[in-house]
Amino acid sequence: MSQVLDAYQGIAELLQERHRQGLASDALIQTLGPATALDGIAPQSVDAVVMDPPYYDNVQYSELSDFYYVWQKRTLSDLYPGWFDDEVTDKQNEAVANPARDGSAKGAKARYEELMQGIFAESRRVLKPEGIMTLMFTHKSADAWETLTNALIEAGWDISACMPVESEGGYSTHQMNMASAASTIFIACRPADRSNRSPSGWAYEVRSKLESAVRECLAEFEVLKLNPVDRMIASWGRALRVYSEHWPVQDGDEEVPPTRAMQEAARVVAEEEVSRLSGGLVTVDDLDAESRLAVIALGINGLGEFAFDDALQMSRSLNFHLQQRNGNYRVSDDLVAYASAGDSERAAPLAIRGNKLRLFKPEERAAQRLEHPQTLWDLLCGLIVLYRDGGIVAARNYLSTHGKRDNAALRGLLKVWANECDEDDLRREALLIDYEL
Structure with missing residues (x-):
């Protein structure tokens, strides 16, 4: 009610000066009709x-x-x-x-x-x-x-x-x-x-x-x-x-x-x-399509849910497709996959529930996908899971096995994860991994 009254008051104030000058109130004309034919309005008069x-x-x-x-x-x-x-x-x-x-x-x-x-x-x-x-x-x-x-x-x-x-x-x-x-x-x-x-x-x-x-x-x-x-x-x-x-x-x-x-x-x-998000440590060219969208998703709402339409719009703008893939699949530069939250083999980085998406946490991802990572985001999730299981030695061995021991873009992703994930325990864990690496 207060907003409606405020709006009417604002409209009334626009006419106060005309009333003070004694101008006719019929200067305000209200018409009904299609805007494709403004009948009665002369050319170049507005x-x-x-x-x-x-x-x-x-x-x-x-x-x-x-x-x-x-x-x-x-x-x-x-x-x-x-x-x-x-x-x-x-x-x-x-x-x-x-x-x-x-x-x-x-x-x-x-x-x-x-x-x-x-x-x-x-x-x-x-x-x-x-x-x-x-x-x-x-x-x-x-x-x-x-x-x-x-x-x-x-x-x-x-x-x-x-x-x-x-x-x-x-x-x-x-x-x-x-x-x-x-x-x-x-x-x-x-x-x-x-x-x-x-x-x-x-x-x-x-x-x-x-x-x-x-x-x-x-x-x-x-x-x-x-x-x-x-x-x-x-x-x-x-x-x-x-x-x-x-x-x-x-x-x-x-x-x-x-x-x-x-x-x-x-x-x-x-x-x-x-x-x-990465403090200049990562560029778009460093990232595959799935890692790119994962980073932007973190920036949108951390690990919380965001609208499917938002992800769809970003995917179209960045020239890749969003597709549901339950089970393992081979990634490509023009594809970002999402899976049902209840899927037993969650190879995709994104979970869907209704019309909302969220990022899977590392421990929710399919073990096979993390053992054989196809994207930089897979590697990040695998690194976190291996660190929890075997400490920094296991984490270093994992990176060495996949040729990413000194990969600057991966370290940049780790910093993005630390900065943007909205759970204090995960943030502290990421900072500790980065420090020990």
């Missing part, structure tokens, strides 16, 4: 367009609204003639991705892009040449961001600024102890002037600028204390700003899609994250 668009497939607004609509129709239809003529809310013109309504995920993506492009084009028509459009967007899906960016660019906009702003409370019931995106990305756009713009080269022009922009934004975001998921999404915004400024972007004869810019941003974020 100073700013402020938009909080539908977040792709996150919420099916009209279907949820029907519950309220039927009651509002009974009580408000006489006050707002024409607003409640339909039996239920309009579904046809709703700009959301709804696979059930549009026949498939591909159809829903196309429909959302079509409607958003129409909305952005109409917004550009009514905006003054020096005007600005701002958006708020919260979504962890690369598909959602790609679709929104395509719609913006095709409608004639450049992204001029991006900044994460806190939009979810840390004690929100669907955010607490989760790695979900708790920040909304605030996007500012300007009408694009592409009359003299020629295609930009990805390899020699755009990629280096994009990398610099992402590294700069990560330094800026330090004060915001974003979780790794939010850092990833916020970096997409900066990458897409560079991309839109240079659009169209080409790599040879092929056009570069927005997802390429987002993948490059994800690579830079992963590099920075691994380097931060």
